[in-house]
Amino acid sequence: MNEKKQTTRALGRHIVQSPPEVSFCAGCSACEIVCSLVHDGVVGHAYSRIFVNKGTRSMVSTIYSCQHCLDHPCYEACPRKDQAMCLDENGIVYINEEHCIGCKRCIKACVFDPPRINYVHSKDKTKRKAKKCDLCRTRPEGPACIEFCQVSCLGLSKSENSD
Amino acid sequence: MAELYGYVGKIARINLTDQTVSIIPTTNYVPKYIGGRSIANKIFWDEVGPGVKAFDPENKIIYMTGPTTATGIPTGGRTVFTTISPNSLPEQYAWSGIGGDFGAEVKFAGFDGFIIEGKAKEPTYLFIEDGDIKFLSARNLWGKLVHATQSKLEEIHGQDVKSVVIGPAGENLVRNASVTTSNDNVAAKAGLGAVFGSKNLKAITVRGRGTVIPANIPKVLELRKKMAEPSMAPRPVVHETHHGIPGTEKPVPGGWKRAQVACSYGCNQHCMCLMLGMKSAFGEEKVNHVEKCVSIVAFGFEEDVPYGGPGGPGGIFQTEQNHYLACKLLSREVDPPDTSDPYFEQQFTPGPGDVLNFWKHDFEKGSVINDLCNEYGIDKWDVLIWLLPWLSMGKKEGVFDEIDLGMEIDVESEEFIKHLMDIIVYRKGYYGDLLAEGMARAIRVLGKEKFGDTIYHGRYSRQINKRLDLPISLETAWGHSVHWQGRGFEASIAKPAWVATNLHQMTSTRDTQTIQHHHDTFENYLELKDDPCRSPLTAQAVIMGENKAEIKDSVTCCDWQSPNLFWPDMEAQMFEAATGIPMTEEELNIAAERSRLLFRAITIRNYGRARELEVNAIFPIMQYPDPWGETVTWEEWNDLVDLYYEQRGYDKETGWPTRATYEKYGLKDVADELEALGKLPPAKK
Numbered sequence: 124m125n126e127k128k129q130t131t132r133a134l135g136r137h138i139v140q141s142p143p144e145v146s147f148c149a150g151c152s153a154c155e156i157v158c159s160l161v162h163d164g165v166v167g168h169a170y171s172r173i174f175v176n177k178g179t180r181s182m183v184s185t186i187y188s189c190q191h192c193l194d195h196p197c198y199e200a201c202p203r204k205d206q207a208m209c210l211d212e213n214g215i216v217y218i219n220e221e222h223c224i225g226c227k228r229c230i231k232a233c234v235f236d237p238p239r240i241n242y243v244h245s246k247d248k249t250k251r252k253a254k255k256c257d258l259c260r261t262r263p264e265g266p267a268c269i270e271f272c273q274v275s276c277l278g279l280s281k282s283e284n285s286d
Numbered sequence: 287m288a289e290l291y292g293y294v295g296k297i298a299r300i301n302l303t304d305q306t307v308s309i310i311p312t313t314n315y316v317p318k319y320i321g322g323r324s325i326a327n328k329i330f331w332d333e334v335g336p337g338v339k340a341f342d343p344e345n346k347i348i349y350m351t352g353p354t355t356a357t358g359i360p361t362g363g364r365t366v367f368t369t370i371s372p373n374s375l376p377e378q379y380a381w382s383g384i385g386g387d388f389g390a391e392v393k394f395a396g397f398d399g400f401i402i403e404g405k406a407k408e409p410t411y412l413f414i415e416d417g418d419i420k421f422l423s424a425r426n427l428w429g430k431l432v433h434a435t436q437s438k439l440e441e442i443h444g445q446d447v448k449s450v451v452i453g454p455a456g457e458n459l460v461r462n463a464s465v466t467t468s469n470d471n472v473a474a475k476a477g478l479g480a481v482f483g484s485k486n487l488k489a490i491t492v493r494g495r496g497t498v499i500p501a502n503i504p505k506v507l508e509l510r511k512k513m514a515e516p517s518m519a520p521r522p523v524v525h526e527t528h529h530g531i532p533g534t535e536k537p538v539p540g541g542w543k544r545a546q547v548a549c550s551y552g553c554n555q556h557c558m559c560l561m562l563g564m565k566s567a568f569g570e571e572k573v574n575h576v577e578k579c580v581s582i583v584a585f586g587f588e589e590d591v592p593y594g595g596p597g598g599p600g601g602i603f604q605t606e607q608n609h610y611l612a613c614k615l616l617s618r619e620v621d622p623p624d625t626s627d628p629y630f631e632q633q634f635t636p637g638p639g640d641v642l643n644f645w646k647h648d649f650e651k652g653s654v655i656n657d658l659c660n661e662y663g664i665d666k667w668d669v670l671i672w673l674l675p676w677l678s679m680g681k682k683e684g685v686f687d688e689i690d691l692g693m694e695i696d697v698e699s700e701e702f703i704k705h706l707m708d709i710i711v712y713r714k715g716y717y718g719d720l721l722a723e724g725m726a727r728a729i730r731v732l733g734k735e736k737f738g739d740t741i742y743h744g745r746y747s748r749q750i751n752k753r754l755d756l757p758i759s760l761e762t763a764w765g766h767s768v769h770w771q772g773r774g775f776e777a778s779i780a781k782p783a784w785v786a787t788n789l790h791q792m793t794s795t796r797d798t799q800t801i802q803h804h805h806d807t808f809e810n811y812l813e814l815k816d817d818p819c820r821s822p823l824t825a826q827a828v829i830m831g832e833n834k835a836e837i838k839d840s841v842t843c844c845d846w847q848s849p850n851l852f853w854p855d856m857e858a859q860m861f862e863a864a865t866g867i868p869m870t871e872e873e874l875n876i877a878a879e880r881s882r883l884l885f886r887a888i889t890i891r892n893y894g895r896a897r898e899l900e901v902n903a904i905f906p907i908m909q910y911p912d913p914w915g916e917t918v919t920w921e922e923w924n925d926l927v928d929l930y931y932e933q934r935g936y937d938k939e940t941g942w943p944t945r946a947t948y949e950k951y952g953l954k955d956v957a958d959e960l961e962a963l964g965k966l967p968p969a970k971k
């Protein structure tokens with residue numbers, strides 16, 4: 124994993140993957156699928172706010188999603204800040220897609236590698252949208268990826284900065 | 287309908303000879319043909335007539351996803367290839383399921399499936415990206431092992447592509463060559479790898495950025511929680527100290543590490559045992575590989591799978607309290623049986639399997655054998671249940687004294703097995719070339735009486751404490767090896783079950799038990815057990831199993847979750863959630879009957895399938911005793927076949943479906959064509 128430069132960064136609560144001694148990711152992609160289903164009603168790589176990186180030969184999978192940095196550089200970089208990239212009362216950065224112009228600045232500003240913001244390409248410029256984990260903030264049951272992980276290898280970090 | 291749910295709407299016809307692509311709307315076939323294998327059967331019936339051989343350019347590779355593929359409905363990631371199988375004897379139309387992420391990616395790229403035709407002039411692979419299909423040179427891939435091919439394609443096109451590839455076995459037209467995904471899922475049963483090779487097709491690589499839209503998302507989420515009761519509990523990597531078929535495990539020096547992974551995109555199970563840090567056949571570096579089902583015997587094959595009673599391993603005869611899925615067995619997640627079941631005592635009567643003494647337990651050697659099969663791209667069943675047991679048994683019976691394979695025949699030796707696989711895969715020498723033709727053909731060339739039918743004296747039944755006969759070649763109908771058929775491997779099932787599995791096999795063109803494990807209720811078992819060949823319930827359960835197999839390869843779902851006898855409309859619910867098209871269990875069964883009839887019609891029209899042919903194909907293997915010393919008589923078997931044909935709506939004399947049967951399922955045109963060919967039974971007065 125290539126978590127460039129940011130190991131000491133202050134992070135908010137975010138989705139974490141258990142180490143293999145606790146639970147080994149089955150590589151089933153359910154987290155990606157339910158994430159896009161509950162948000163967009165579709166299944167497709169560009170619509171998931173969480174990514175499963177599957178090792179072709181190893182079959183060992185690594186999960187990537189937004190780390191909810193407390194200084195949220197993606198939010199700061201958004202030219203439509205507070206309309207497209209928004210911050211809720213709990214400090215969660217989320218995207219209000221109606222206002223997202225698909226400029227990709229948030230993606231460039233993400234300090235992680237790979238960047239934790241997904242992107243829907245479209246010939247129609249008005250349909251280009253960034254997709255980012257919002258911790259399922261409006262979903263009463265909480266994060267869908269955690270709920271539907273068949274081996275419970277996803278969870279919420281306990282507190283800021285922990286994993 | 288403005289928006290298409292479940293399906294993505296296009297089937298690509300890809301011609302390798304002239305490098306052209308045309309598009310067929312999926313709605314030409316659905317919903318009448320559901321998806322998956324049903325569409326493939328229809329296409330094959332329409333497009334490939336008699337006389338075409340497996341390696342002819344006129345043979346087609348039909349690949350189909352199902353309406354549930356990539357919708358988030360568990361098991362929908364399973365998809366199906368069909369073709370004329372070079373590994374069936376005679377060559378016949380057959381099919382093979384495959385998991386992995388490939389099918390989902392095909393749909394994200396905008397296709398429900400492909401029809402691949404013709405033959406490329408030189409090594410070629412298809413690169414498919416969002417509706418665009420390119421024919422690229424595979425010169426730099428040709429000769430590469432399976433994983434090296436997968437890696438090279440990722441290097442060229444990016445890590446997010448999904449590929450199915452062949453290894454050297456497919457390139458060299460080894461008849462049991464497989465097609466492999468990036469996570470060691472294979473389409474192995476229909477010799478598909480060799481058909482790819484015959485078309486100079488090394489791989490299909492796909493990237494899809496599109497979407498698949500299920501009609502009913504709350505229902506999809508409900509199915510995720512409900513189908514096969516996913517454990518939703520942590521599954522850590524486990525340090526194992528032993529390895530082997532449950533009940534026969536042997537210690538492994540230093541132990542080994544096991545994890546569990548899902549086989550297909552979006553499944554809610556983790557059936558595949560991932561063996562971590564295993565010995566490779568090709569280098570010092572340790573590899574991870576998947577053990578699913580048969581690969582377990584690579585590590586040691588001294589005794590057969592134990593008997594568990596009528597409700598035992600495989601869960602053939604089930605009650606509501608005690609029925610579990612084979613995949614749960616492989617993921618080591620089976621709960622202890624529910625003892626409150628009134629039938630508990632009768633259901634579970636464990637006992638040991640036959641002593642076979644094919645080869646001793648050797649963990650490292652087992653890993654090497656599996657790695658050889660994975661990397662060359664070759665069907666493990668043929669190697670582990672046929673080739674190697676044949677060499678083991680034949681050597682002990684002295685049949686190979688005149689044969690020089692270039693090294694002393696010794697299935698206990700890792701070096702010998704590496705040598706053996708090398709001469710077969712690269713067709714080296716007379717015997718390498720011959721064995722590459724597959725066991726059924728090789729044995730006929732060598733002389734079946736000596737090289738097939740010689741009796742092995744090393745089989746010992748611990749059910750009746752007696753030595754029992756077994757032929758050195760574990761062959762069943764249609765050029766495939768035995769599977770849950772009462773003798774050979776997974777033989778520890780009693781007659782009421784094995785007459786059924788053999789009936790499944792009789793009407794097939796390939797090994798069926800990998801795709802339609804036989805199931806029935808325990809209550810039926812109590813009624814049929816004393817004379818299973820004379821009970822209509824046996825035929826009824828086989829028909830249910832055959833239809834469910836059509837459904838699962840069409841909707842699509844997985845053999846290890848379907849059928850669920852206690853949730854019979856599960857597949858209808860899956861179909862409806864994916865497509866939004868109302869569907870009942872009965873309607874889905876009608877579609878399955880239709881698909882099955884097309885399959886039957888193909889075998890009748892193209893390969894002369896008829897009663898005499900199929901009864902004679904299956905009968906011989908059942909003349910060897912099961913672990914209790916039981917066989918079936920000609921009269922018994924024919925009585926069962928009568929019952930089956932009758933219930934199917936086939937003419938009993940010929941085994942051909944009647945006009946009324948075809949017409950009942952909307953296939954009048956099929957009946958007309960068969961009638962013109964003289965392949966419709968005479969109408970009854």
Ligand code: SF4
Nearest residue numbers: 158256258259266268
């Ligand atoms: S918490 Fe919700 S938004 Fe974030 S990755 Fe999981 S499912 Fe997607």
Ligand code: SF4
Nearest residue numbers: 148149151152154272
């Ligand atoms: S749902 Fe869980 S097991 Fe499946 S890919 Fe995601 S993290 Fe891995």
Ligand code: SF4
Nearest residue numbers: 548549553555557844
């Ligand atoms: S149930 Fe198991 S074998 Fe079937 S699709 Fe799911 S993971 Fe694969």
